[in-house]
Amino acid sequence: MAKFVENALSKAEKFVAENKKEVAIGAAVTTGALLAAYAYRRAQSAVPSRGPYPVGSLPSDAYDAVIVGAGPSGSVCAYYMSRGGAKVALLEKETFPRDKYCGDAVCTPAIRILEDMGVLQELVANNEAHFADAGGFVSPNGTSYIGVSKAKLGEAACCAVKRINLDIRVAKNAARAGADLKEKFEVTGATFDKAAGLWTVTSATGTVVRGRVLVCADGATSRLATKLGYCTEAPKGICSRAFIEGGTHNTNFDGVCFYPKWSLPGYAAIFRHPNDELNFCYYLIPCGKEGYCGEVKESDLARLHNDAIKADPFISKAIGPNAKIERMRAASLRLGGQGLKTTFDDHLLIIGDAAGHIDPYTGEGIHTAMMGGKAAAESLLAMRSTGDFSKQSTKQYEAEWRRLYGHDFWMSKAFAEVVYRFPILLDAVASEMQRKGDSMMAKWAEIMTNMQPKTYFLRPHVAIPLGIAVVREFIDQKVLGTKKDNYQMLPMPK
Numbered sequence: 001m002a003k004f005v006e007n008a009l010s011k012a013e014k015f016v017a018e019n020k021k022e023v024a025i026g027a028a029v030t031t032g033a034l035l036a037a038y039a040y041r042r043a044q045s046a047v048p049s050r051g052p053y054p055v056g057s058l059p060s061d062a063y064d065a066v067i068v069g070a071g072p073s074g075s076v077c078a079y080y081m082s083r084g085g086a087k088v089a090l091l092e093k094e095t096f097p098r099d100k101y102c103g104d105a106v107c108t109p110a111i112r113i114l115e116d117m118g119v120l121q122e123l124v125a126n127n128e129a130h131f132a133d134a135g136g137f138v139s140p141n142g143t144s145y146i147g148v149s150k151a152k153l154g155e156a157a158c159c160a161v162k163r164i165n166l167d168i169r170v171a172k173n174a175a176r177a178g179a180d181l182k183e184k185f186e187v188t189g190a191t192f193d194k195a196a197g198l199w200t201v202t203s204a205t206g207t208v209v210r211g212r213v214l215v216c217a218d219g220a221t222s223r224l225a226t227k228l229g230y231c232t233e234a235p236k237g238i239c240s241r242a243f244i245e246g247g248t249h250n251t252n253f254d255g256v257c258f259y260p261k262w263s264l265p266g267y268a269a270i271f272r273h274p275n276d277e278l279n280f281c282y283y284l285i286p287c288g289k290e291g292y293c294g295e296v297k298e299s300d301l302a303r304l305h306n307d308a309i310k311a312d313p314f315i316s317k318a319i320g321p322n323a324k325i326e327r328m329r330a331a332s333l334r335l336g337g338q339g340l341k342t343t344f345d346d347h348l349l350i351i352g353d354a355a356g357h358i359d360p361y362t363g364e365g366i367h368t369a370m371m372g373g374k375a376a377a378e379s380l381l382a383m384r385s386t387g388d389f390s391k392q393s394t395k396q397y398e399a400e401w402r403r404l405y406g407h408d409f410w411m412s413k414a415f416a417e418v419v420y421r422f423p424i425l426l427d428a429v430a431s432e433m434q435r436k437g438d439s440m441m442a443k444w445a446e447i448m449t450n451m452q453p454k455t456y457f458l459r460p461h462v463a464i465p466l467g468i469a470v471v472r473e474f475i476d477q478k479v480l481g482t483k484k485d486n487y488q489m490l491p492m493p494k
């Protein structure tokens with residue numbers, strides 16, 4: 001082998017010595033082509049440092065940005081833009097306080113943003129946030145673990161806040177920072193004047209607002225993005241919600257996820273509010289065949305939700321026979337960027353649920369809405385200082401949301417598929433929690449509440465013990481038959 005390499009090298013040396021001129025030309029051409037390709041790529045990805053719309057060019061009746069929708073994404077974007085000195089219109093079709101169907105679980109990244117805005121302090125002072133400590137999950141074969149995570153994590157992985165309280169506080173905070181919050185302003189259309197570099201946004205009553213940039217933050221149905229041609233599909237996921245009156249149920253934990261095997265990778269969850277009220281919700285996550293959420297469809301949601309309350313061995317026990325339960329409500333989930341062609345264009349950004357920024361495994365989107373809203377604000381402030389709002393500039397927002405959380409969407413989607421096809425994985429995690437206790441529970445909580453990305457599962461100190469746990473579970477369930485299925489009491493829905 002060494003002789004072969006030696007021979008090849010001496011042949012190459014001989015060739016170079018005999019063809020010096022040709023070799024020099026070849027090397028120069030290759031280097032030139034590489035440098036040109038590098039310069040071209042840099043030019044393509046570079047954000048313009050100067051553009052046609054410096055701050056002083058904004059007409060006095062126009063805004064730097066018109067944000068449509070004052071949910072978590074729109075209001076956070078409005079807050080940070082206003083704090084940075086921009087002139088912002090925040091348009092909301094409803095009047096606050098308004099409800100929003102949600103599981104109300106606010107994950108760590110959102111808690112950090114709320115703290116920075118001063119909203120968390122208001123929620124705590126008004127007893128509107130309940131920080132989770134006691135929690136866990138019930139696996140598809142009924143293996144359960146409930147433990148405490150705060151001590152291991154050093155903080156709560158999430159808190160429960162009713163959206164009727166959260167959204168008004170975030171929106172009013174944006175208004176206090178300087179945003180022009182216009183309630184009862186239902187946007188029906190938006191047109192862009194290319195020559196003036198301005199959007200004209202129209203309400204159902206004919207009122208008009210003009211702005212340099214349009215930010216679509218109108219939620220999972222993405223009506224505005226659909227109307228403008230950026231969104232091409234209806235959302236494919238769905239989730240229910242029902243509040244349960246405090247003092248009428250049997251629950252003494254803060255948050256538990258239940259994974260009945262017939263609706264995997266979807267799950268049901270119970271979160272506790274400060275006044276002992278519960279939020280019960282049932283997430284159906286698109287997976288498997290087109291139009292399906294595993295083995296079930298969106299149309300199965302009401303039956304699954306109501307059956308779970310009445311007959312699921314774990315959920316019905318936690319809720320109890322005398323619970324006073326609100327009737328089921330439901331709303332769409334647009335997960336992992338589903339149906340969106342892009343999230344940026346000339347003078348335009350799409351954020352939050354409107355962009356499909358919900359985790360494709362957990363169905364959680366408050367934190368991604370807030371992180372994306374903040375990233376959009378920071379990108380827009382940078383563009384405002386250069387005066388360039390072209391596609392070349394607005395794409396910096398997309399690069400940022402991908403860096404923050406979008407890079408994890410593929411792993412969440414893959415995880416949903418794996419859990420759907422191999423429920424034993426969740427059984428193994430629950431068994432491992434029973435063996436190792438709160439330290440394992442805390443690791444799981446970190447990943448599920450986005451303190452860590454899903455790729456954390458691939459790190460050796462998590463992947464190796466999990467791999468061993470799956471093998472152990474397989475032997476217990478399939479070889480020795482020592483594990484009984486506690487979830488076999490309900491029939492698989494047709």
Ligand SMILES: Cc1cc2nc3c(=O)[nH]c(=O)nc-3n(C[C@H](O)[C@H](O)[C@H](O)COP(=O)(O)OP(=O)(O)OC[C@H]3O[C@@H](n4cnc5c(N)ncnc54)[C@H](O)[C@@H]3O)c2cc1C
Pocket residue numbers: 068069070071072073074091092093094100101102103104105106107185186187188217218219220223238239240241281330331332333351352353354357358363364365366367369
């Ligand atoms: C049942 C359910 C349970 C969920 N549970 C959780 C959970 O526990 N934790 C979690 O993190 N996420 C959860 N999610 C997801 C979460 O609710 C969303 O990701 C989050 O609300 C996204 O915020 P957003 O600001 O992008 O959109 P939204 O909160 O939907 O806000 C959009 C706003 O735009 C307004 N709007 C709409 N159209 C117009 C218009 N034409 N003109 C003006 N205003 C308009 C709406 O009134 C609304 O205020 C759940 C979702 C559902 C459906």
